[in-house]
Structure formats: structure tokens, C-alpha cells
Amino acid sequence: MKTTIYYFTGTGNSLKIAKSLSEKLDDCDLIAIAKIWEEDYLASSTEKVGFVFPLYYAGLPKIVYDFLQKIELSKSNYFFAVVTYAGDINTTPLQQIQSILDAKSKTLSAGFYILMPNNYIIGYDVHSEARQKDYFEEAIKKIEIIHKIVEKNESNLGKEIFEKHRIKSEKFNKDFRDNVYAYDKSFYVEDTCTSCGICVKVCPVNNIKLEDGIPQWHHKCQQCLACINFCPEKCIQFGKKTIKTQRYHHPEINVKDLINQKN
Ligand code: SF4
Ligand code: SF4
Numbered sequence: 001m002k003t004t005i006y007y008f009t010g011t012g013n014s015l016k017i018a019k020s021l022s023e024k025l026d027d028c029d030l031i032a033i034a035k036i037w038e039e040d041y042l043a044s045s046t047e048k049v050g051f052v053f054p055l056y057y058a059g060l061p062k063i064v065y066d067f068l069q070k071i072e073l074s075k076s077n078y079f080f081a082v083v084t085y086a087g088d089i090n091t092t093p094l095q096q097i098q099s100i101l102d103a104k105s106k107t108l109s110a111g112f113y114i115l116m117p118n119n120y121i122i123g124y125d126v127h128s129e130a131r132q133k134d135y136f137e138e139a140i141k142k143i144e145i146i147h148k149i150v151e152k153n154e155s156n157l158g159k160e161i162f163e164k165h166r167i168k169s170e171k172f173n174k175d176f177r178d179n180v181y182a183y184d185k186s187f188y189v190e191d192t193c194t195s196c197g198i199c200v201k202v203c204p205v206n207n208i209k210l211e212d213g214i215p216q217w218h219h220k221c222q223q224c225l226a227c228i229n230f231c232p233e234k235c236i237q238f239g240k241k242t243i244k245t246q247r248y249h250h251p252e253i254n255v256k257d258l259i260n261q262k263n
Contacts, residue, residue: 001026001027001046001047001048001078001153002027002028002029002046002047002048003022003025003027003028003029003046003047003048003049003050003150004028004029004030004031004044004045004046004048004049004050004076005018005021005022005025005028005029005030005031005049005050005051005052006031006032006033006049006050006051006052006067006071007030007031007032007033007051007052007053008032008033008034008052008053008054008061008063008064008067008204008224009032009053009054009204009224009253009258009261010054010119010204010222010224010225010226010229011119011224011225011226011229011230011248011249011250011253012249012250012252012253012257012258013054013084013086013116013117013119013250014052014053014054014082014084015250015253015257015261016139016250016252016253017052017082017084017114017116017139017143018030018050018052018082020139020140020143021050021052021082021143021146021147021150024143024147024151025147025150025151026151029046032204032260032261032262033053033063033064033067034063034204034205034261034262035261035262035263036067037063037066037067037070041072042067042070042071042072043071043072043073043074043075044071044072044073044075044076045075046075046076047075047076047077047078048076048077048078048079048080048150048153049073049076049078049080050079050080050081050082050150051064051068051079051080051081051082051097052081052082052084053081053082053083053084053093054083054084054085054224055083055084055085055089055093055113056173056176056223057172057173057175057176057177058088058090058092058093058169058170058172058173059092059093059096059169059170059172059173059176060093060096060097060173060177061222061224062176062177062180062181062222063204063205063222065096065100065177068097068100068101069100072104073101073104073106074104076106077106078109078153079097079101079106079107079108079109079110080108080109080110080111080112080146080149080150081093081094081108081110081111081112082111082112082113082114082146083111083112083113083114084113084114084115084116085113085114085115085116086115086116086117086118086119086120086124086127087118087120087124089113090169091111092169092170092173094108094111094157095170096170096173097111108157109153109154109155109156109157110146110149110150110154110155110156110157111156111157112142112145112146112156114138114139114142114143115135115138115139116135116139116250117131117135117136117248117250118248119225119229119248119249120225121225121228121229121238121241121242121245121246121247121248122186122225122228122238122239122241122242122245123241124245125244125245125246126245126246126247126248127248180221180222180223181219181220181221182219182221183221183223184207184217184218184219184221184223185217185219186238186239187215187217187227187228187236187237187238188236188237189214189215189235189237190233190235190236190237191235192233192235193213193214193215193233193235194232194233195210195213195214196232196233197210198230198231198232198255199215199226199227199228199230199231199236200215201255201258201259202226202227202230202255202258202259203224203226203227204222204224204226204258204261204262205220205221205222205262206220206262207219207220207221207222208227215227215236226249226258228242228247229247229248229249230247230249230255230258231247234247
């Protein structure tokens with residue numbers, strides 16, 4: 001059965017998981033949400049469909065939420081989701097997906113969480129290299145498990161996952177989605193910027209432009225943190241916290257992979 005995996009990534013954690021899983025599944029296409037989400041009409045064409053994305057503010061990233069609302073899924077019958085995360089975990093993103101699928105008379109059959117190294121450097125510093133290595137090793141094992149379940153079109157979600165009280169984290173996530181475009185007001189650049197344009201290139205939603213050689217953010221931010229994490233000079237800051245935090249992107253995912261996400 002042919003599969004399509006739709007993914008969204010900022011620093012490569014979700015892309016690495018999506019790539020690894022797509023290589024294991026027979027006949028699987030990998031499609032970047034950032035490449036297609038603004039198209040007038042979106043529709044899946046394969047029977048099996050997966051969504052791979054990071055946990056943002058206890059739920060779905062805005063771009064993933066908007067994409068799921070928009071895509072027509074009538075030709076697909078088996079749905080799974082893989083959520084990458086680095087801190088607290090909760091069931092809200094799976095519940096949000098099911099709510100959206102409910103409106104399309106579809107059911108989320110399987111949902112998974114994979115712990116990955118922290119990239120949310122505006123809140124917390126990155127994990128040590130030793131810890132990152134542990135997470136990568138565990139992720140490989142988890143992908144094996146996911147593959148076995150998805151390959152057989154199995155379900156791992158009981159009804160209880162959709163019945164849990166979730167109002168608090170849903171509100172938290174909705175507040176985030178309603179306001180995230182403007183969160184980029186806290187970004188600024190130090191004078192070590194070389195005007196290399198990498199931040200412009202890796203931004204999945206083309207939210208950054210070089211003006212007189214200096215990056216300017218244009219308030220359509222998804223807060224994926226690709227720009228701040230991929231800047232080779234480490235000269236992008238977000239408030240005061242990131243002056244002290246290190247930078248992270250998945251070691252097997254590079255600038256070109258991020259550019260490919262949108263082009
Ligand atoms: S990636 Fe960094 S050095 Fe390059 S233009 Fe952006 S802020 Fe400047
Ligand atoms: S401006 Fe930076 S944080 Fe915002 S979407 Fe673009 S790359 Fe991500």
C-alpha cells in the first residue's frame with residue numbers, strides 16, 4: 001500500500017525521523033508541508049498517510065494545524081502521526097489531529113512520540129553530545145517499532161486517548177497559534193553578521209529578508225528556530241536568553257535539506 005508522509009521541520013529532528021521511516025516503508029513519498037501549505041487546493045492521493053512534526057506549545061505547530069484543516073483526505077484510509085519532542089509530553093497533538101479528522105469522517109489509527117535533542121534554545125540550552133547520542137540511538141529503536149505497526153496498518157490508539165481532559169493545553173496551544181506570527185519581534189542580529197543569507201534560506205516560510213545586508217523578520221514566523229540555530233556566526237539572538245545558550249541542528253540535516261523543504 002502506497003504511503004505519503006507529510007513533514008514539517010525546523011532544525012531537522014522531524015525531517016530525520018520522517019526520512020528514516022520513509023526509507024523503511026515500501027513505496028513511500030516524503031512531502032514537505034512548507035512546500036505545499038499555501039496552495040489553493042490540497043489533497044492526499046495515497047491510501048496510507050502519515051504526519052511527522054515537532055510538538056509546539058503542547059500541541060500542533062500552526063503550519064501543521066492549518067495544513068491539516070485544509071487538506072482533502074477522502075482517498076486515504078489509514079492515518080498515523082509521529083510527534084518529536086524534547087520536554088514535556090502530552091496527548092493534545094493527537095487529539096487535535098483526531099478533531100480535524102472527525103470533520104473529514106476519518107480516524108487517526110496510530111500515534112507515536114519520539115524524544116529528540118532540545119532545539120528550543122530560546123527557553124532551554126541544548127543537551128550534551130552524549131545525551132544527544134542516546135536520544136538518536138533510542139529514536140532508531142522507536143522507528144523500528146513504528147515501522148512494524150504502520151506497515152501492518154495497525155492501531156495503537158485506544159478511545160481513552162481522545163477522552164482525556166485537554167482544555168488547558170489546547171488553550172495554551174491556541175494562544176500560541178493565534179500569536180506566533182508576531183513572536184519574531186524578539187529576534188535581533190549582532191554586528192558579527194556577515195550577511196551570508198543562510199537565515200533567509202533556511203526559513204521554511206520565507207519570513208526573513210536581508211535589508212541593507214541585515215536580516216529583518218516580517219511577522220509570519222512559525223517559531224521553528226531554524227534561523228537562529230543554523231546561523232553560522234551564532235549572531236541571531238532572541239531576547240537575552242540565547243546569548244548564553246548553544247545552537248543545535250540535527251547533525252545529519254543541513255542547510256540544503258532545509259532549503260529543499262520549501263523549494
Ligand atoms: S545567517 Fe547569521 S550571519 Fe548569515 S545573514 Fe543570517 S544572521 Fe547574518
Ligand atoms: S523566522 Fe526563524 S523561527 Fe520564524 S519561521 Fe523563519 S526560520 Fe523559523
